[in-house]
Amino acid sequence: MPKPVVPEEKRRRRRPTRSGTVLSERLIVDTALRMLREHGSAGLTARRLGLALDCDPSTLYRYFRGMDDLTLAIGDALIGRALRGWRRTGQWRADLRALGLRIHAAYVAHPQAALLTANRVTGRAHELAADEAVLDILRTAGFPLADTVRVYQAFIDQTLAFAALDAASLALPSDSLRADEAKWSSTYARLPAATHPRIAEAAPLLATRMLTSAYPAALDLLLDSAAHQLSAGPEAG
Amino acid sequence: MPKPVVPEEKRRRRRPTRSGTVLSERLIVDTALRMLREHGSAGLTARRLGLALDCDPSTLYRYFRGMDDLTLAIGDALIGRALRGWRRTGQWRADLRALGLRIHAAYVAHPQAALLTANRVTGRAHELAADEAVLDILRTAGFPLADTVRVYQAFIDQTLAFAALDAASLALPSDSLRADEAKWSSTYARLPAATHPRIAEAAPLLATRMLTSAYPAALDLLLDSAAHQLSAGPEAG
């Protein structure tokens, strides 16, 4: 029988750890984010997190059901950061564009964390708020329900998909040991033109890729398509 | 000093394992793919793989430098399957479209494997072949080198990004323990309309989402944009 986890808002007794620090969901998640940045996405372990927080690893289980639960909380924190300070203008297209870029940016700002969380459904507060916001923007703009759901799906999927991919290339260099990045200069650049002529001729340009994300362009394409859908039949089923 | 790994094509002595089976890179990767499908993306461990192959886990290190190296090989196998039997027609747009759909399909056919490998650069044979093919299609179509690299990047990124995302939703249900999927019916569906009116009204439609990928639509948008680029200035810098 696993220990029950007390939800953050129900916590009454705040007992300091042996070393005096007072734990909280917030503190744990923030510390985890810092550790992810510093030690890479494989560097987040219960033991190390306990070390960083000056508490026993098992104490974390009073706050999260397990490391997976903590992972979801980290993901939700990223979305929370994306939404912080965001205001709607009332122009659906501009609003969606800004929201997409914000979410993408929030993930890319924490690449190692993004890798862990980008393809998870957290069901937590901030994620719900983001979903609600996207749906409301579309409905208010006049999209029928069915179209709203379609555009919503494409929007969210595309945003998270690019976030994960862009995060992956950013996360790798500092991700301790391996160097997939180096393969671009090692493997790719020294391929013989005889067997791979197209890679050979493009190698110099390929090496400098990954510096700019294709997401903004893809996002604009998606919004174009949505706008076209809207003007075609705003009130149709 | 880690043990040296003999590349597959250099192997001379094929010594059967204690139980009589003869190992090979191919056999190991195929078995790993089967295990991934059956036990989920966390179910692939050296010990279990050894069990399935009737060999000591440490034997695997004669074929791969570590589990990570094996992971890359698995990813390359997926690309290999995508390319198998593929033929070019000479029409760049149709060829790229078919190639994208094939790669996407190959990943989605092995969701658990896709999750592990979609955002890794393997630098192995099949991946190189795919890159070469994409680049050649674009160059042959008349795209200048710079445009070729841009379109190539967007094409690959988008394909892998959607593959990873679509794989994620497919992988979860069977992925042993957790049920993020269930959150769509549990958390989302029972949200009060007071706090999340838009989610509430869309809940029935949202529950049936994830059944169809947004990738084909996104791919067409990308190809549209490329075609426009091409017709605008085929021979310009």
Add this chain to the structure above:
DNA sequence: CTCTTATGCCAACGCCATTGACCTTACGCG
């Protein structure tokens, strides 16, 4: 002030990847 119980701590379990030493047998060579 007392009592309860939330919450931090400890020790232990079973799993994991990886390694170095060992051993056996397939193969290249004469």
Add this chain to the structure above:
DNA sequence: CGCGTAAGGTCAATGGCGTTGGCATAAGAG
């Protein structure tokens, strides 16, 4: 055909991991 070598399978051990049940203690309700 038979020998020597080293490729490649096996064993045992190491250190790290997540997670759990029991215990101790102090925070806060009354």
